[in-house]
Amino acid sequence: MSINPRQSTESRQAEIIATMVRLSAERSPAEITTTDIAKAMKVTQGALFRHFATKEAIRLAVVEWIDEHLMFELLAAKERSPDALIALKAMFMAHVGFARAYPGAPRLIFGELQQAAASPVKMRVQQIMQRYRQTLSQTLATAIEAKLIRADVDSASAAALFLGAIQGLIIQSMLSGSTEQMEQQAVGVLDLYLAALGVKS
């Protein structure tokens, strides 16, 4: 007869992560408390600690969730593309689409990278970014080999600009408070980015 029946730790962990991501879409992740999460789940605050030892463990699990799901989208976009240039475009739009589907995700990442020390959570974020850059560099190198983009493109700079372009779009959407315009702005910025690679539009 209880409104909120007992559930397994596994499903509750997933629920806590999803709730954190959802709440982060509108508020600053740093000021979301365990009480906030618990209330949103219609559970008492203490119940959370049956499933995660500390709040930091929650944050780490959230970052891991983002990693898995974003990377899945990016790899899917890459693999469905016939060549490296189309892959770059698809990854760009997939990332923007992910940020639009889960607006809390980039806020959480930005919040974590503010942290000072080399906490496990921040190290995980570093790892995500590093692997992302590597994937981009590889794809760029493949595109160069296939003569799809300029041969003298510095792939490290090109990877940095790729990420910056997306981060800029996300920051802009955070400022305006809506992800509505992001997708069309993304098309314009992507066009310009491709021009930097020597692609004619």
Next chain:
Amino acid sequence: MSINPRQSTESRQAEIIATMVRLSAERSPAEITTTDIAKAMKVTQGALFRHFATKEAIRLAVVEWIDEHLMFELLAAKERSPDALIALKAMFMAHVGFARAYPGAPRLIFGELQQAAASPVKMRVQQIMQRYRQTLSQTLATAIEAKLIRADVDSASAAALFLGAIQGLIIQSMLSGSTEQMEQQAVGVLDLYLAALGVKS
């Protein structure tokens, strides 16, 4: 005989702002407390409230300080440039230089734009960004007129990519924890950005 003599509200306000910016270079601005600021100034915590009514007033003053000083650097860079294209390069490097000189400044801005509601502080950040974009768009338009860059460049997208490029560099430096490599990375990214505008290097 007191180590820390009495000072005017004006100079103390400046000191509080400078301390906040300095402390933000290493820690997350959101978790810098009034006690932290006071300790760094070798003053009691209550003393801060002689000079600012609330902590939010401090944050607002800090954002205004950043606005003034960053815009000063940008306009100086622009005005010392013989043409619009050189102005764009100079503004890019001036912004990167500012972020290197005051690493706390971008962290503070990122922290503020996480905020949910339309607080006075966030509105001020919005205003800064908006004016920045306008300045960039104007400069880009001038560069187009002078045939220094491609005529078919969409200046809104180009302004967005300019900002994103810089924000990407800053985020990367926040992750690595040092601003050392930022300046050389900036050169590579700027080169690529200019290529997007149709400038041959």
Next chain:
DNA sequence: GTCGCTAGTAAGTAATAAGTTACTTACTAG
């Protein structure tokens, strides 16, 4: 000199945070 104003101090306050604890309830294996 001294008087008034203001910066500063020290010790508060109320609110809120994460995490703990003692106890209860529900499911399941034997």
Next chain:
DNA sequence: CTAGTAAGTAACTTATTACTTACTAGCGAC
């Protein structure tokens, strides 16, 4: 049907936060 286990609750602890207040001391104007 009963005993063990794991999820949940409610109330608590301890620490920390922004902000306040009663009082003190230094500086400039007269």
